[in-house]
Amino acid sequence: MAKLTGFMDYTRKTSTDVPPLERIENFNEFHIWLSREEQQTQAARCMDCGVPFCQAGMMIGGMASGDVIALVNYMNQILVELVKLANLIVQVSKALACAGRVQAVLDTKPGMEFPAELTGNVPAEKAGDAVCFDHVSLTYKGAGAPSLSDISFTAKRGQTIGVIGGTGSAKSSLVQLIPRLYDAETGIVSVGGVDVRDYDLDVLRHEVSMVLQKNVLFSGTILDNLRWGNENASEEECIRVAKLACADEFIERFPDKYNTWIEQGGSNVSGGQKQRLTIARALLRKPKVLILDDSTSAVDTATDAKIRKAFREEIPGTTKIIIAQRISSVQDADRILVLDNGQINGLGTHEELLKNNAIYQEVYSSQTQGGGDFDKQGGEQ
Numbered sequence: 001m002a003k004l005t006g007f008m009d010y011t012r013k014t015s016t017d018v019p020p021l022e023r024i025e026n027f028n029e030f031h032i033w034l035s036r037e038e039q040q041t042q043a044a045r046c047m048d049c050g051v052p053f054c055q056a057g058m059m060i061g062g063m064a065s066g067d068v069i070a071l072v073n074y075m076n077q078i079l080v081e082l083v084k085l086a087n088l089i090v091q092v093s094k095a096l097a098c099a100g101r102v103q104a105v106l107d108t109k110p111g112m113e114f115p116a117e118l119t120g121n122v123p124a125e126k127a128g129d130a131v132c133f134d135h136v137s138l139t140y141k142g143a144g145a146p147s148l149s150d151i152s153f154t155a156k157r158g159q160t161i162g163v164i165g166g167t168g169s170a171k172s173s174l175v176q177l178i179p180r181l182y183d184a185e186t187g188i189v190s191v192g193g194v195d196v197r198d199y200d201l202d203v204l205r206h207e208v209s210m211v212l213q214k215n216v217l218f219s220g221t222i223l224d225n226l227r228w229g230n231e232n233a234s235e236e237e238c239i240r241v242a243k244l245a246c247a248d249e250f251i252e253r254f255p256d257k258y259n260t261w262i263e264q265g266g267s268n269v270s271g272g273q274k275q276r277l278t279i280a281r282a283l284l285r286k287p288k289v290l291i292l293d294d295s296t297s298a299v300d301t302a303t304d305a306k307i308r309k310a311f312r313e314e315i316p317g318t319t320k321i322i323i324a325q326r327i328s329s330v331q332d333a334d335r336i337l338v339l340d341n342g343q344i345n346g347l348g349t350h351e352e353l354l355k356n357n358a359i360y361q362e363v364y365s366s367q368t369q370g371g372g373d374f375d376k377q378g379g380e381q
Contacts, residue, residue, distance in 0.1 A: 112180065129156060132154045148343075161321045217264075220262060221256075223258050244315070246299075283315070292324075308322075334349070
């Protein structure tokens with residue numbers, strides 16, 4: 001008969017009913033002797049209250065209570081090890097798949113060939129040319145229409161060339177042809193009067209430094225990050241280029257100054273600070289051609305003006321190609337290139353374009369009146 005509490009109405013027999021001397025003689029001293037029927041009854045009661053066997057019957061189905069507990073423990077241990085084995089198999093499978101993808105990258109052969117040394121000769125009439133585009137067109141693989149069409153212009157040594165245009169006008173594609181990140185489909189791109197296809201890769205990339213809009217900093221000190229541009233640079237050289245990029249202003253405010261630790265990706269500095277550090281890093285290579293691909297977009301206009309002034313005064317012999325959305329960033333350039341849908345829409349000085357280029361006039365008017373940038377629609381360049 002069950003009680004309201006859920007326990008069976010049964011008078012439990014305990015070991016106190018057996019004298020101690022008799023209990024010592026019992027083979028299983030934890031259990032008093034019970035008949036088979038009493039063992040089953042008390043075992044059922046113990047199982048009903050959740051206490052495993054306590055002083056219930058010694059044998060249930062031929063198995064002692066301790067054997068059941070041991071069996072459960074062994075099964076748990078075996079299950080844990082099986083789970084570990086399953087996880088190991090999954091990790092090994094992932095590792096093999098990753099190794100296959102890495103190996104595929106390592107086995108990839110470059111689509112461009114670079115000569116072992118500079119093979120071209122500089123024609124006398126091009127000795128003063130820093131960068132020259134001669135009827136250049138570019139079509140990306142798989143693209144239906146060309147990204148650049150019949151681009152021709154020349155940048156002399158020491159000149160500053162501004163490049164401006166809306167989203168999809170191929171501004172970044174244009175400058176990526178200079179360090180030969182891509183090859184032109186037709187036409188010739190020359191650096192220093194020599195076709196870029198005649199350059200050794202290391203020589204070309206030393207001549208041309210490029211600062212992207214999406215900057216990359218590595219974990220290490222500020223000096224460590226700057227020396228990616230030139231690993232043999234002294235601290236004085238690093239400080240000099242930092243001043244040119246107006247990075248010295250915020251570096252000096254750090255407690256550890258140039259030994260300040262930069263987290264992976266530059267997560268502990270602002271976007272404008274990252275851009276100035278990467279500009280300084282590019283200057284440390286002492287390039288003949290410096291390309292800024294919208295790399296002052298996160299910098300305020302006053303600092304942007306300081307950087308451009310430092311470029312004019314401190315590195316007059318370096319050719320600067322500046323891509324920007326703000327006209328204020330390029331209006332002091334020797335010449336400004338206006339791109340529209342991969343074609344040159346205008347080329348001239350700030351004053352000339354204000355007179356004869358409709359796109360430039362519209363953008364200048366919108367920015368001076370409303371403060372907007374060139375591209376009102378946003379998106380990738």
